[in-house]
Amino acid sequence: MNDKHTNRLIHATSPYLLQHAHNPVDWFEWGAEALDKAKAENKPILVSIGYSSCHWCHVMERESFEKEAVAEVMNSFFVCIKVDREERPDIDQIYMDAVQALGVNGGWPLNVFLTPDQKPFFGGTYFSPQVWTQVLTNIHHAYQSRRADILASADSLTSHLASQGISQYQKKSAEADFRKLLDRTYSQLEKKFDKTSGGLDRAPKFIMPSIWLWLLRYWHLTKNEAALNHTLFTLKKIAAGGIYDKVGGGFARYSVDGEWFAPHFEKMLYDNAQLMSLYSEAYMISKDERFKTVVFDTYEWLVREMMSEDHGFYSALDADSEGVEGKYYVWDYDELTNLIVPEYAKLFADYFEITPEGNWENGENILLETDRLDQLLATHNVSKEDFTRLLDSVKRKLLEVREARIRPGLDDKILTGWNAMMITGLLDAFHAFREPRFLGIAVLNIGFLEKNLVDGNQVFRSFKGKRGSTEGFLEDYAYLIQAYLKLYQANFNEQWIDRATVLTEYVLENFYDKKESFFFYTSSQSEKLIARKKEIFDNVIPASNGVMVQNLFQLGTILDRDDWKAMAVEMTESLSHLISEEPNYMSNWGIVLTEMQAGLAEVVFAGPSGLGLKHQFKKYYQPFTLVMGSDKPSRMPLLQGKTETDTDRIYVCYDKTCKLPVNTIDEAFKQLKTF
Numbered sequence: 149m150n151d152k153h154t155n156r157l158i159h160a161t162s163p164y165l166l167q168h169a170h171n172p173v174d175w176f177e178w179g180a181e182a183l184d185k186a187k188a189e190n191k192p193i194l195v196s197i198g199y200s201s202c203h204w205c206h207v208m209e210r211e212s213f214e215k216e217a218v219a220e221v222m223n224s225f226f227v228c229i230k231v232d233r234e235e236r237p238d239i240d241q242i243y244m245d246a247v248q249a250l251g252v253n254g255g256w257p258l259n260v261f262l263t264p265d266q267k268p269f270f271g272g273t274y275f276s277p278q279v280w281t282q283v284l285t286n287i288h289h290a291y292q293s294r295r296a297d298i299l300a301s302a303d304s305l306t307s308h309l310a311s312q313g314i315s316q317y318q319k320k321s322a323e324a325d326f327r328k329l330l331d332r333t334y335s336q337l338e339k340k341f342d343k344t345s346g347g348l349d350r351a352p353k354f355i356m357p358s359i360w361l362w363l364l365r366y367w368h369l370t371k372n373e374a375a376l377n378h379t380l381f382t383l384k385k386i387a388a389g390g391i392y393d394k395v396g397g398g399f400a401r402y403s404v405d406g407e408w409f410a411p412h413f414e415k416m417l418y419d420n421a422q423l424m425s426l427y428s429e430a431y432m433i434s435k436d437e438r439f440k441t442v443v444f445d446t447y448e449w450l451v452r453e454m455m456s457e458d459h460g461f462y463s464a465l466d467a468d469s470e471g472v473e474g475k476y477y478v479w480d481y482d483e484l485t486n487l488i489v490p491e492y493a494k495l496f497a498d499y500f501e502i503t504p505e506g507n508w509e510n511g512e513n514i515l516l517e518t519d520r521l522d523q524l525l526a527t528h529n530v531s532k533e534d535f536t537r538l539l540d541s542v543k544r545k546l547l548e549v550r551e552a553r554i555r556p557g558l559d560d561k562i563l564t565g566w567n568a569m570m571i572t573g574l575l576d577a578f579h580a581f582r583e584p585r586f587l588g589i590a591v592l593n594i595g596f597l598e599k600n601l602v603d604g605n606q607v608f609r610s611f612k613g614k615r616g617s618t619e620g621f622l623e624d625y626a627y628l629i630q631a632y633l634k635l636y637q638a639n640f641n642e643q644w645i646d647r648a649t650v651l652t653e654y655v656l657e658n659f660y661d662k663k664e665s666f667f668f669y670t671s672s673q674s675e676k677l678i679a680r681k682k683e684i685f686d687n688v689i690p691a692s693n694g695v696m697v698q699n700l701f702q703l704g705t706i707l708d709r710d711d712w713k714a715m716a717v718e719m720t721e722s723l724s725h726l727i728s729e730e731p732n733y734m735s736n737w738g739i740v741l742t743e744m745q746a747g748l749a750e751v752v753f754a755g756p757s758g759l760g761l762k763h764q765f766k767k768y769y770q771p772f773t774l775v776m777g778s779d780k781p782s783r784m785p786l787l788q789g790k791t792e793t794d795t796d797r798i799y800v801c802y803d804k805t806c807k808l809p810v811n812t813i814d815e816a817f818k819q820l821k822t823f
Contacts, residue, residue, distance in 0.1 A: 346385030397445030424573030
């Protein structure tokens with residue numbers, strides 16, 4: 149950083165933009181000031197897109213954007229705009245698509261050159277300093293000498309981006325038999341299983357939680373033990389690998405290898421939110437105490453490192469500290485073993501699979517978890533009970549020492565959608581473990597969102613000291629509605645259904661495209677860009693269209709809105725062939741389709757102990773159920789005439805028809821569909 153330079157990014161709220169506030173580059177934020185300047189001066193625009201925990205973004209800043217000679221070229225020839233892709237995913241989507249249409253592999257930092265009217269004509273990702281300077285010079289000369297060609301190329305590319313719809317993907321599967329469709333989807337995944345290290349056979353390895361959540365549902369329907377076994381095996385391998393933080397809890401974004409060993413050390417809120425749900429569901433099925441420990445330790449990480457004083461959740465932790473990737477998380481052999489009672493130092497060195505030479509780079513060690521624990525305990529003559537006690541003590545000591553180190557950078561912006569995802573993760577964990585803290589923090593977090601990021605029926609994207617001006621995207625609305633549905637099922641407070649309904653109606657009015665019958669990523673009230681995109685493919689965050697469709701189906705079921713349910717079914721079935729053919733990128737859609745085809749049970753808990761009975765019921769893995777209840781008069785259609793009772797009753801209902809009421813959860817389980 150060069151403090152003698154301060155550019156206009158100093159006024160930004162984004163931590164990523166603030167990282168560049170002392171570059172000699174004359175950076176602008178995306179907005180009228182920069183766009184008007186480009187038009188007035190007839191200069192091309194350079195849009196550089198990244199995020200605060202992006203390692204190669206830091207490298208390019210250090211190598212190029214901090215250099216005065218490079219900045220002089222950038223400032224002379226271009227209007228330079230910095231964009232945080234997490235604050236403005238709408239801009240990132242458009243220009244990522246543009247670069248990929250030019251035949252370049254996508255990634256961040258994303259550097260795209262635009263005409264003054266925002267139309268892209270060239271771009272790429274990371275450039276070395278020598279190449280970057282040459283690219284800048286070449287583009288400047290080309291813009292001066294061949295401007296007509298560049299403008300024509302930009303017009304053509306922009307037309308391509310604007311015309312990209314999803315109608316090309318809409319084709320209902322010819323397979324009418326749901327079980328066969330399920331099996332074909334599974335077979336597409338199964339042939340890519342990594343039988344040695346878990347997950348899918350690829351490197352680097354992203355966890356992709358929705359794939360494993362779908363496989364748990366597939367097992368529940370088909371009793372295919374291979375699907376369950378590989379999922380549980382994968383979750384054990386992930387928890388044992390370096391991608392999971394053995395000391396402080398929480399998961400890194402991905403592993404650079406195929407063994408879950410060496411992570412890219414950044415930790416993202418959205419990954420950990422989904423993994424709270426996944427490990428909680430896996431625990432319900434397996435009762436594996438390791439899965440429970442993962443959930444509780446990840447919760448501790450969340451409240452210790454990722455929560456503001458007023459209960460908003462921050463976005464991410466950087467991979468780097470002191471300019472070195474992973475430095476905060478790795479250990480020298482002597483440093484670690486000297487912290488442990490000498491009698492047990494060798495035991496824990498073997499348990500964490502560390503060596504004097506180091507198991508990673510520069511003699512350092514990434515902490516793993518051995519799969520030879522029983523053998524180790526026998527060798528060291530230590531019981532499992534004593535080892536569990538010792539391990540807790542060792543982890544506390546290591547955490548204490550680690551917290552004295554220089555910490556990785558914290559991206560302390562608070563994003564509505566990612567916070568809502570964590571509410572869902574916390575509530576799934578609450579039901580699996582009946583841990584009141586999980587529900588308590590979820591309620592405090594929704595309070596933060598409602599106070600700071602929701603204004604009537606409108607949602608805003610981000611908060612950092614103050615609310616940002618950007619309206620929320622479909623991701624924010626969809627995940628917030630999902631969180632409200634989960635909150636209602638956690639404590640039966642009908643205000644959550646009211647709020648979900650208001651937001652759903654707003655989304656239908658402002659995001660829905662009647663022509664293609666899917667939702668745009670941006671609201672009709674949002675800033676108009678050169679293209680308006682729709683998001684249908686699941687990535688590390690499931691596609692917002694799929695989440696919104698699930699909301700329509702579930703909320704439509706609760707409120708007896710057949711029109712919403714029919715819309716959801718039509719949208720999902722139009723992609724059913726893609727779900728079975730490309731489940732890697734459609735796994736959350738697979739979950740939604742499976743819910744629709746299997747049928748959702750509405751389970752009503754009435755009477756003075758109804759909420760307690762619901763808590764008992766939700767401890768068990770029943771993914772195709774919605775729970776409802778009250779002990780007083782209710783506005784919910786299905787609860788009419790059922791809740792005003794002094795006697796506990798449970799009703800299991802399908803398609804607006806309820807079976808005879810029962811008094812125990814065991815009796816209720818017998819009334820659920822068997823598959």
